[in-house]
Amino acid sequence: MIKYRQARVLLGILGSLSFFTCAMAFISFHKKSAVPITAGYELALSFFGILVLCICATYGAQDFSLGTMRNLYLRTPSRAGIILGKVIAATILIFLLNAYLMVLSLSCALMQAQHLYLNDSLHSGKVLLAGFLGSCALGFFGTALGFITTSPVVAIGVGLLWSLVIESVMSASMKGSAPWLPIVNSVNLAQGGLKNVPAVSLTHSTVVVLGYLAFLFTLAFLTFLRAEIT
Amino acid sequence: MLLGLVRPTSGHARVLGQSIEKPASYLSRVGAMIEGPAFYPRLSGRKNLQFLQRLSGLPVKGDAIANSLEHVGLSGRGDERYRGYSLGMKQRLGIAAALMSDPELLILDEPTNGLDPDGAREIRELIMELAARGLTIFISSHLLEELELMCDYFVMIKSGTIAFAGSYRTLVSSQVQTLVVETEYEIDLPALMRVAGDRGISATVVGSSLHLRHELHPMSVSGADFNRWASEAGITLSRLHIKVPSLAEIFFNTREESQ
Numbered sequence: 001m002i003k004y005r006q007a008r009v010l011l012g013i014l015g016s017l018s019f020f021t022c023a024m025a026f027i028s029f030h031k032k033s034a035v036p037i038t039a040g041y042e043l044a045l046s047f048f049g050i051l052v053l054c055i056c057a058t059y060g061a062q063d064f065s066l067g068t069m070r071n072l073y074l075r076t077p078s079r080a081g082i083i084l085g086k087v088i089a090a091t092i093l094i095f096l097l098n099a100y101l102m103v104l105s106l107s108c109a110l111m112q113a114q115h116l117y118l119n120d121s122l123h124s125g126k127v128l129l130a131g132f133l134g135s136c137a138l139g140f141f142g143t144a145l146g147f148i149t150t151s152p153v154v155a156i157g158v159g160l161l162w163s164l165v166i167e168s169v170m171s172a173s174m175k176g177s178a179p180w181l182p183i184v185n186s187v188n189l190a191q192g193g194l195k196n197v198p199a200v201s202l203t204h205s206t207v208v209v210l211g212y213l214a215f216l217f218t219l220a221f222l223t224f225l226r227a228e229i230t
Numbered sequence: 231m232l233l234g235l236v237r238p239t240s241g242h243a244r245v246l247g248q249s250i251e252k253p254a255s256y257l258s259r260v261g262a263m264i265e266g267p268a269f270y271p272r273l274s275g276r277k278n279l280q281f282l283q284r285l286s287g288l289p290v291k292g293d294a295i296a297n298s299l300e301h302v303g304l305s306g307r308g309d310e311r312y313r314g315y316s317l318g319m320k321q322r323l324g325i326a327a328a329l330m331s332d333p334e335l336l337i338l339d340e341p342t343n344g345l346d347p348d349g350a351r352e353i354r355e356l357i358m359e360l361a362a363r364g365l366t367i368f369i370s371s372h373l374l375e376e377l378e379l380m381c382d383y384f385v386m387i388k389s390g391t392i393a394f395a396g397s398y399r400t401l402v403s404s405q406v407q408t409l410v411v412e413t414e415y416e417i418d419l420p421a422l423m424r425v426a427g428d429r430g431i432s433a434t435v436v437g438s439s440l441h442l443r444h445e446l447h448p449m450s451v452s453g454a455d456f457n458r459w460a461s462e463a464g465i466t467l468s469r470l471h472i473k474v475p476s477l478a479e480i481f482f483n484t485r486e487e488s489q
Contacts, residue, residue, distance in 0.1 A: 067266075073235065
């Protein structure tokens, strides 16, 4: 993100994230009692996950569209190394944005809630960790899509189409399919496995998400390995 | 293929003694600009070079970058954003990036493509200056006129096979040269043809001039000899010069011969 110097994009991301987080905090805490302090954060994770998927899809593919992938390869002639570098960069970005989301959400909670409770710090810690891991899963899906499609627009389109439309249709029309879908399980993972898909454990979601990630990154690696870098 | 950007389906090649199947073994010693320069639009030229230097694992040295920018004539524009550069400036920044690692081999793909005459001349002079310092430069281009001005060793590829590989001098000397002669009076052209024909020299009237080719050998009759023969025949010449085929003409002739 530093090398792209897209200040307006960054401001837009932070602005939309802030707006959505404050809105979720308002919904979670306004005139409610006995609400866990992380309620707003958990609610905001769904939007955050989609945002992260789009951001990582863009930055996964942008070097192809700019033509700068040639420069990357000529100086680090390991295609696997380039993918790994993108994943590490995505992780750092997601961590920073997640930290911002968390701080903002907790601040809103402290300001708005009348009867907050911190049921236990471990729970809150687990929620925050799960949120970060679930966000990473969605971000990694986006990164893999970026490498496979080599186009930011196509990567975002495929990601949004799949996560917002296809999985919704499949969940509604194919009974029993929801526990096996990647985005559903990623969001389940992000929200601590408590709300999204009933009777689906965190372990199940983790295994499903890792399976899909392994498949997508294998596909991304094989695609990139055979691709002409032009 | 030489840089590992495209995987060959068959065949072998070596760069700096290393097989192209293992580009990592020689890429650190090669500088390249392929299919035009590509940099991050919102970074300045200087910051783009700094980024590439870090990516190469080289220590980020301001002096090295400043020298590279000065070398390509961008020292005063290095802090401007890349997206504001002209095409010629972008090409020069691309060459600066290729030179940063002090390579043993420089590979340039269409370095003057899309440039105006001034820009093309600047790039050409830069390349020739680098070559004069001993750097090996490999240029791929379809602009034969530009190659003719810059290069001293050529490889012509036709349908995937090498049609010619050698020095420019070898290439030109293997061609049939033409002596172009114009007479003071056009009516003397037929008589001049007879002068040539009497000495076994093939002659063709082209417009108002006579083109002379020796059938079996490259041009072996000197302009002075022919001038003397024409004078002995009472014919006054107004112009006489040896026409060396251009690289483009040689290229098309070679292609026709191979077909």
